[in-house]
Amino acid sequence: MTHPLLQPLSNKLTNIDTQGLRRQRLSVETPCQPRMVVDGQSVLAFNSNDYLGLAAHPQVVEALQEGVSLYGAGSGASHLISGHFQSHTRLEEMLAAMLSPYLESARALYFCTGYMANLGVLSALADSAQGDITVFSEALNHASLIDGIRLSRAAVQLYPHCDTQALGDSLSACTSTTKVVVTDSVFSMDGDIAPVRELLALCEQHGAWLLLDDAHGFGVLGATGCGILEELHLRSPNLIYMGTLGKAAGVGGAFVAAHDTFIDWMVQRSRPYIYTTAAPPALAHALLTSLRLITGDEGKARRAHLHELIQQFASASIPQSWSRVASQTAIQPIIIGNNADVLQASAKLRAQGFWITAIRAPTVPVGTARLRITLSAAHTAADVAELVTAVANCAHA
Numbered sequence: 001m002t003h004p005l006l007q008p009l010s011n012k013l014t015n016i017d018t019q020g021l022r023r024q025r026l027s028v029e030t031p032c033q034p035r036m037v038v039d040g041q042s043v044l045a046f047n048s049n050d051y052l053g054l055a056a057h058p059q060v061v062e063a064l065q066e067g068v069s070l071y072g073a074g075s076g077a078s079h080l081i082s083g084h085f086q087s088h089t090r091l092e093e094m095l096a097a098m099l100s101p102y103l104e105s106a107r108a109l110y111f112c113t114g115y116m117a118n119l120g121v122l123s124a125l126a127d128s129a130q131g132d133i134t135v136f137s138e139a140l141n142h143a144s145l146i147d148g149i150r151l152s153r154a155a156v157q158l159y160p161h162c163d164t165q166a167l168g169d170s171l172s173a174c175t176s177t178t179k180v181v182v183t184d185s186v187f188s189m190d191g192d193i194a195p196v197r198e199l200l201a202l203c204e205q206h207g208a209w210l211l212l213d214d215a216h217g218f219g220v221l222g223a224t225g226c227g228i229l230e231e232l233h234l235r236s237p238n239l240i241y242m243g244t245l246g247k248a249a250g251v252g253g254a255f256v257a258a259h260d261t262f263i264d265w266m267v268q269r270s271r272p273y274i275y276t277t278a279a280p281p282a283l284a285h286a287l288l289t290s291l292r293l294i295t296g297d298e299g300k301a302r303r304a305h306l307h308e309l310i311q312q313f314a315s316a317s318i319p320q321s322w323s324r325v326a327s328q329t330a331i332q333p334i335i336i337g338n339n340a341d342v343l344q345a346s347a348k349l350r351a352q353g354f355w356i357t358a359i360r361a362p363t364v365p366v367g368t369a370r371l372r373i374t375l376s377a378a379h380t381a382a383d384v385a386e387l388v389t390a391v392a393n394c395a396h397a
C-alpha cells in the first residue's frame with residue numbers, strides 16, 4: 001500500500017510514464033569524451049555541451065589536480081565570508097579582460113552555475129528597480145532565465161521567437177523605468193542564433209538592458225572564443241553578458257560580465273551569489289588553463305575543426321519524415337514530433353552504439369520532441385560519418 005502522502009506522486013509518475021515523458025539518468029563510467037562507457041555499454045556519444053573537448057583535456061585535468069594541491073578540495077565558505085580565493089580573483093580578471101572589448105568598464109563575477117548566475121542577475125536588477133521593472137523574455141529562453149524572472153517578481157512580457165518587430169512594439173508601449181530584454185544568444189535546444197545586433201539596437205533606442213545568455217556561444221563563437229559579442233563585433237553600455245564554464249570551457253560554473261558598477265551591485269545584493277558556498281577554488285584554477293586554451297592557437301584549431309564537422313553534418317541528408325532546424329552551430333537537432341517516436345529513434349541508435357538523448361516537453365514545446373545532436377571538436381569526421389549512416393538506418397525497419 002502506498003502511503004497517503006505519496007499517493008498523488010505515484011499517480012502523477014504513472015501519468016508521466018503513459019505519456020512517454022519519463023526521464024532517465026544513465027551512469028557514465030569514463031571521462032566526458034565522444035567514446036564513453038555508459039551503464040556498461042561502449043557508445044559514441046553526441047550529447048554533451050563539451051563543444052571544444054576540454055572536459056577531459058590533459059592540460060585542464062592537470063591544472064585541476066594542481067589546483068587541488070594548491071588550495072585543497074573545498075572553499076569552506078561563501079565569497080563574502082572567507083571562501084573567495086586567489087584563483088577566483090584571477091579567473092574573474094581573465095574573464096573581464098576577454099570581455100572588455102565589448103563592454104564598458106568590464107568586470108566579471110564567477111558563479112557556481114549558470115542557473116544561479118541567471119537567478120542572480122535578474123533578482124539583482126529587480127532589487128535595484130524596486131518593482132518598477134518589466135522583463136521582455138524571448139519565447140524559447142532557457143529554464144534558468146524563466147526561473148530568474150519568476151524569482152525577480154518583475155512584470156514579464158513574452159515575445160515570439162526572434163520577433164524583433166513584436167519586441168519593438170512592446171518596448172514602445174512600456175512605461176516601466178527599468179526595462180530588460182532577456183535572451184539566449186544560441187538557443188539551447190534549437191541551435192539557431194538570436195538577432196542580437198537588432199535586439200541591442202532596440203535596447204539602446206528604448207533605454208533597456210540586454211541580458212545575453214551565451215551558454216552555448218562562449219568559447220565557441222568569435223575569432224578568439226570570446227563568444228557572441230566578438231562574433232558580431234558588438235559593444236554597448238546596455239549589455240549584461242552571462243557565459244557558462246561547464247560547456248565549451250569544460251569545467252563548471254558561470255560568470256556575469258558587465259559594468260563595474262553593476263557587478264558591485266550584484267556583490268552587495270544578488271542573493272544567489274551571496275548565500276551559497278563558493279565553488280571549489282581548484283575549479284577556478286583549472287579554468288585559467290581552459291581559458292588559455294580557448295583564446296590561444298589550440299582553441300582556434302579546435303573551433304575550425306568543429307566548424308568543419310558542423311558543415312559535414314548539416315549538409316548530410318536525414319530521413320524524410322524528420323526535419324531539421326536551420327542551425328549553423330554545434331547544436332544540430334532532428335525534430336521527430338511525438339514522444340513515442342523520438343524514444344524509439346533514440347533506442348534504435350543506442351542499439352547501434354550511439355548515444356543521443358531524446359528531448360521532450362517541457363524542455364521543448366509539445367509536438368516538437370527531438371534528438372538533440374551536439375558536435376564537439378573531440379569528434380572526428382569519421383565519427384560524424386558513422387552518425388549520419390546510423391541516423392539514416394534508424395528511420396527504416
Ligand SMILES: *Cc1c(COP(=O)(O)O)cnc(C)c1O
Nearest residue numbers: 113114115142144184188215244
Ligand atoms: C546550460 C545553460 C544554463 C545553465 O548553466 P549551468 O552552468 O549548466 O547551470 C543557462 N542558460 C543556458 C542557455 C544553458 O544552456
